[in-house]
Amino acid sequence: MGKIIAIANQKGGVGKTTTTVNLAASLGVLEKKVLLIDADPQANATSGLGIDVESVEFGTYQLLEHTMSAQEAIIKTDSPNLDLIPAHIDLVAIEIELVDKDEREYMMKKAISHLRDSYDYVLIDCAPSLGLLTLNALTAADAVIIPIQCEYFALEGLGKLLNTIKSVQKIHNPNLDIEGMLLTMFDSRLRLSNQVVEEVRKHFADMVFDTIIQRNVRLSEAPSYGESIIKYDASSKGATNYLNLAHEIVKKNKEI
Amino acid sequence: MGKIIAIANQKGGVGKTTTTVNLAASLGVLEKKVLLIDADPQANATSGLGIDVESVEFGTYQLLEHTMSAQEAIIKTDSPNLDLIPAHIDLVAIEIELVDKDEREYMMKKAISHLRDSYDYVLIDCAPSLGLLTLNALTAADAVIIPIQCEYFALEGLGKLLNTIKSVQKIHNPNLDIEGMLLTMFDSRLRLSNQVVEEVRKHFADMVFDTIIQRNVRLSEAPSYGESIIKYDASSKGATNYLNLAHEIVKKNKEI
Numbered sequence: 001m002g003k004i005i006a007i008a009n010q011k012g013g014v015g016k017t018t019t020t021v022n023l024a025a026s027l028g029v030l031e032k033k034v035l036l037i038d039a040d041p042q043a044n045a046t047s048g049l050g051i052d053v054e055s056v057e058f059g060t061y062q063l064l065e066h067t068m069s070a071q072e073a074i075i076k077t078d079s080p081n082l083d084l085i086p087a088h089i090d091l092v093a094i095e096i097e098l099v100d101k102d103e104r105e106y107m108m109k110k111a112i113s114h115l116r117d118s119y120d121y122v123l124i125d126c127a128p129s130l131g132l133l134t135l136n137a138l139t140a141a142d143a144v145i146i147p148i149q150c151e152y153f154a155l156e157g158l159g160k161l162l163n164t165i166k167s168v169q170k171i172h173n174p175n176l177d178i179e180g181m182l183l184t185m186f187d188s189r190l191r192l193s194n195q196v197v198e199e200v201r202k203h204f205a206d207m208v209f210d211t212i213i214q215r216n217v218r219l220s221e222a223p224s225y226g227e228s229i230i231k232y233d234a235s236s237k238g239a240t241n242y243l244n245l246a247h248e249i250v251k252k253n254k255e256i
Numbered sequence: 257m258g259k260i261i262a263i264a265n266q267k268g269g270v271g272k273t274t275t276t277v278n279l280a281a282s283l284g285v286l287e288k289k290v291l292l293i294d295a296d297p298q299a300n301a302t303s304g305l306g307i308d309v310e311s312v313e314f315g316t317y318q319l320l321e322h323t324m325s326a327q328e329a330i331i332k333t334d335s336p337n338l339d340l341i342p343a344h345i346d347l348v349a350i351e352i353e354l355v356d357k358d359e360r361e362y363m364m365k366k367a368i369s370h371l372r373d374s375y376d377y378v379l380i381d382c383a384p385s386l387g388l389l390t391l392n393a394l395t396a397a398d399a400v401i402i403p404i405q406c407e408y409f410a411l412e413g414l415g416k417l418l419n420t421i422k423s424v425q426k427i428h429n430p431n432l433d434i435e436g437m438l439l440t441m442f443d444s445r446l447r448l449s450n451q452v453v454e455e456v457r458k459h460f461a462d463m464v465f466d467t468i469i470q471r472n473v474r475l476s477e478a479p480s481y482g483e484s485i486i487k488y489d490a491s492s493k494g495a496t497n498y499l500n501l502a503h504e505i506v507k508k509n510k511e512i
């Protein structure tokens with residue numbers, strides 16, 4: 001029985017896409033069958049996996065409108081054991097399209113729940129917002145990974161995100177867990193970086209993954225080649241960090 | 257006659273808030289009268305100027321709903337010559353509130369156009385999205401500054417943003433100019449950083465500011481003290497970069 005995990009944080013640029021793409025690729029290396037759903041109109045996860053966004057004809061938009069099944073929307077990637085439902089720029093319009101539907105928060109859940117039978121992990125990359133698109137991902141998910149950049153502004157928005165998760169748990173998805181908080185872009189030379197790690201570990205203790213993702217330029221180079229870090233530079237610190245994260249998550253979810 | 261400038265880019269974490277706060281403070285140092293409007297529900301510009309977001313009772317939300325005039329919503333900051341209209345978490349709801357109004361894109365424009373008489377510059381910090389809130393800012397503005405992080409994903413979204421600006425110019429605001437593209441978080445030691453600068457200068461030539469904002473940890477430390485970079489560390493590279501940017505903009509807009 002597979003697990004659906006949303007990667008969400010309304011703060012921009014904290015490493016949501018980098019985490020979704022590289023965790024998905026790392027789980028694939030550990031022989032897990034993985035599906036990545038790009039739920040961000042920016043379509044960075046789609047291009048980060050080497051797919052030409054301009055040529056995408058269908059994907060998450062059709063999935064949410066229920067004009068196409070998940071099976072029909074799934075495409076293969078070069079990354080072993082990793083499939084993708086791509087995003088397209090039309091996804092920007094989905095929030096206005098869904099606003100008047102009765103079950104507007106449940107469109108994703110209805111479209112993907114059965115995929116737990118064919119994948120070990122379904123990872124959903126979210127946009128930097130807490131709008132209807134992200135609400136759909138949180139309602140469909142079993143758990144959420146919260147990337148937290150080791151910067152001051154990243155701490156500010158955490159309270160708001162946790163409140164949103166609580167209200168999703170109350171109203172739409174009582175089973176929603178927090179898979180973990182992931183510290184990203186950590187630079188051990190910077191006092192601020194160390195302060196943020198200390199602060200987050202103090203407040204959230206065992207909700208925080210042991211694995212910390214360090215700042216590593218290879219991670220920001222990989223998407224320009226349309227490759228995950230595993231394919232681009234498996235010997236890099238970034239690859240080691242994300243493989244460790246994959247191990248940590250698989251270990252935690254032993255029963256999968 | 258003052259100028260209204262929106263600082264916008266739907267890509268998250270590219271330096272919109274850092275630019276708005278520190279450019280506003282730098283223009284204040286150059287004896288310009290400046291108003292900063294925080295149009296992002298994250299309220300990072302508000303907290304970055306030392307205002308306690310939890311204690312904010314009114315601000316950009318009331319401004320857009322027209323339940324309070326700009327004058328009533330303006331508060332003073334510790335930064336010389338810099339006033340603020342703060343954001344509050346209720347701003348998240350404004351997009352749904354405005355959707356059914358006839359003139360939904362013009363609510364900001366109507367509320368702030370007269371402020372050109374009392375300020376030299378009105379800077380609007382936008383959220384990482386191209387929704388109704390950002391559309392309001394682009395419709396109200398004379399020009400837009402586009403921060404571009406020296407990273408690969410930052411280039412990807414540029415086309416979409418320029419298309420949005422074009423459609424705002426066509427439908428809502430024919431006078432909207434591009435004040436400039438600002439390269440941010442530049443690290444001269446990184447090949448990727450240099451490639452992005454080259455690419456952007458090649459494609460956009462004189463639309464790109466001469467001033468480049470370098471990656472500088474003092475810029476990310478300052479908001480944790482609620483201070484602009486000028487107040488926090490006027491001798492830092494970050495302060496020098498933003499003061500240079502302020503000079504460049506004032507020179508370009510000589511007639512103000």
Ligand SMILES: Nc1ncnc2c1ncn2[C@@H]1O[C@H](COP(=O)(O)OP(=O)(O)OP(=O)(O)O)[C@@H](O)[C@H]1O
Nearest residue numbers: 012013014015016017018128214215216220268407
């Ligand atoms: N550990 C890291 N080391 C170095 N660079 C990183 C790291 N993680 C992410 N980056 C870079 O930082 C930028 C922001 O990361 P990313 O785009 O993954 O964040 P995001 O949260 O998905 O952004 P958005 O809010 O726009 O969706 C990207 O250019 C990415 O390549």
Ligand SMILES: Nc1ncnc2c1ncn2[C@@H]1O[C@H](COP(=O)(O)OP(=O)(O)OP(=O)(O)O)[C@@H](O)[C@H]1O
Nearest residue numbers: 012151268269270271272273274384470471472476
């Ligand atoms: N030149 C710089 N050098 C070092 N750090 C920087 C620089 N500019 C911004 N930062 C840091 O990078 C992070 C992202 O910047 P900022 O929050 O200003 O981006 P943003 O575009 O406003 O993000 P959002 O999309 O969430 O609104 C912040 O933690 C900020 O302190």
Ligand SMILES: [Mg+2]
Nearest residue numbers: 016017040044
């Ligand atoms: Mg992303």
Ligand SMILES: [Mg+2]
Nearest residue numbers: 272273296300
């Ligand atoms: Mg911001």
